[in-house]
Amino acid sequence: MQRVYNFSAGPSVLPLEVLEKAQSELLCYGDSGMSVMEMSHRSKAYGEIIESAEALLREVMNIPENYKVLFLQGGASLQFAMIPFNLSKSKKSDYVNTGNWSSVAIKEGKRFSDINIVASSEDKNYSYIPELDKSKFTPDADYFHYTMNNTIYGTRFREYPDAGDVPLVCDMSSSILSEVYDVSKYGIIYAGAQKNIGPAGVTVVIIREDLIGHAVPGTPVMLDYKTHAEKGSMHNTPPTYGIYLAKLMFEWIKSKGGVAEIQKINEAKANMLYDAIDESKVFTAHVQNKKDRSLMNVPFFSKSEEIDKNFIKICTANGLVTLSGYKTVGGMRASLYNGMPIEGVKLLVEQIKKFDKENQ
Ligand SMILES: *Cc1c(COP(=O)(O)O)cnc(C)c1O
Numbered sequence: 001m002q003r004v005y006n007f008s009a010g011p012s013v014l015p016l017e018v019l020e021k022a023q024s025e026l027l028c029y030g031d032s033g034m035s036v037m038e039m040s041h042r043s044k045a046y047g048e049i050i051e052s053a054e055a056l057l058r059e060v061m062n063i064p065e066n067y068k069v070l071f072l073q074g075g076a077s078l079q080f081a082m083i084p085f086n087l088s089k090s091k092k093s094d095y096v097n098t099g100n101w102s103s104v105a106i107k108e109g110k111r112f113s114d115i116n117i118v119a120s121s122e123d124k125n126y127s128y129i130p131e132l133d134k135s136k137f138t139p140d141a142d143y144f145h146y147t148m149n150n151t152i153y154g155t156r157f158r159e160y161p162d163a164g165d166v167p168l169v170c171d172m173s174s175s176i177l178s179e180v181y182d183v184s185k186y187g188i189i190y191a192g193a194q195k196n197i198g199p200a201g202v203t204v205v206i207i208r209e210d211l212i213g214h215a216v217p218g219t220p221v222m223l224d225y226k227t228h229a230e231k232g233s234m235h236n237t238p239p240t241y242g243i244y245l246a247k248l249m250f251e252w253i254k255s256k257g258g259v260a261e262i263q264k265i266n267e268a269k270a271n272m273l274y275d276a277i278d279e280s281k282v283f284t285a286h287v288q289n290k291k292d293r294s295l296m297n298v299p300f301f302s303k304s305e306e307i308d309k310n311f312i313k314i315c316t317a318n319g320l321v322t323l324s325g326y327k328t329v330g331g332m333r334a335s336l337y338n339g340m341p342i343e344g345v346k347l348l349v350e351q352i353k354k355f356d357k358e359n360q
Helices: 016-024 044-061 075-087 100-109 225-230 240-255 259-279 305-317 342-358
Strands: 067-072 092-097 114-120 143-147 168-171 188-192 203-208 297-301 332-335
Touching: 016 240, 044 067, 044 240, 067 225, 075 100, 075 143, 075 168, 075 188, 075 203, 092 100, 100 114, 100 143, 100 168, 203 225, 259 297, 259 342, 305 332, 305 342
Parallel strands: 092 114, 092 143, 143 168, 168 188
Antiparallel strands: 067 203, 188 203, 297 332
């Protein structure tokens, strides 16, 4: 077996220890005599798994008591609709447009609500985080939506937007658990699992209790947060195996000393890579403003597509895979999620330095 270093933006690398643990329990979980995949979600054994997943997430993210944790399906993309279904009291909301996923969220939100785009970085291919001018905010908006980390463009917010009493709603799909966040600042945090939590198929929603129970008339039962909050994410069959793997991932984070320690490793990994790109004469980072740079996704490119392709080919031959950039940015994109070991980043940095010397 030859495992590679997988820089995919998602679904993405999981820690080897997590996969090995899952492997060791694959055929028989505890003394149940069966795999977690085969278990009734109403069984005692599974009840313990989902409860433990929630408790661990609460612990590592320091989630206050007055928030519910939901394990849903439909990806972050379904949240783009669920949020307006549940929060659109006055049909006015504020959005920040910092990339592809923000734009998709805005497009979906417009079907339900009058959307005010308070700031956008579209003018420079989303290569920076725009300044937020409070005078442009809607004081009585139903919510204020933004994307914490822009997976495709490699930018990230460093400060919490100050929307006053308006609930902050944040898409944390590609940065949840990568650095310490203050959950109490938010109305809703949501994240598709396939970047930093586990396999695709689970969506984590962390929601302040007072925001539950106000879905607009006609909201489908499955899209009402109340349905899932009242039933402990067990209204219907939850994505059982994905939640089990998420539990293993949360355990792994805890075993590493928690999110604060993981953040230090992530900063070390990202700094190492950005330094190599900044020092190189061949490569340029898509995001030049250091303050705006993502810890998780690092897009960079050379002066030609041909050089990019050649570099990707060399990396692939050396076990560093899935480095092609997204079509709207081009070049390369290295995703450095929690599961990416620092050794993988060191090897990528070595390839950058070598390539730089040979191609000047
Ligand atoms: C991947 C991603 C999405 C889309 O997630 P799905 O689970 O595929 O719907 C949305 N937002 C961000 C920030 C992402 O990285």
